[in-house]
Amino acid sequence: MRTKRFLVFAAAVTLTAACGGDAGTEPDSGASDAAVVSMPGFSFVPFITAVKAGGSVNFDFPAEPHNVIFERTPGAPADIQRTSNRVVTRTFAVAGNFPYDCTLHPGMSGVVQVR
């Protein structure tokens, strides 16, 4: 009886530790196959978008025109030129960090993190 109770306790501690570790390091709920970046005002939301390798990001352009210009990192997808009122999808084949800017609005930046 005593041993069984200890095992339950140990399992609970392990689970709690695992969850706590994840919550501290993940920028959002985690990498998925597809994610959406929206542009309320003059910012990309979320700033860091996590997707799995082979996943895609849907850039949801509002009425205000923006562009998405990627840093010249190997594996970065094609830039998206000045666009409005449209969703444009980019696929990320390889793992890495892919920073991008809207060059129309200084300081409007984001990062796609591919895992």
Ligand SMILES: [Cu+2]
């Ligand atoms: Cu912009």
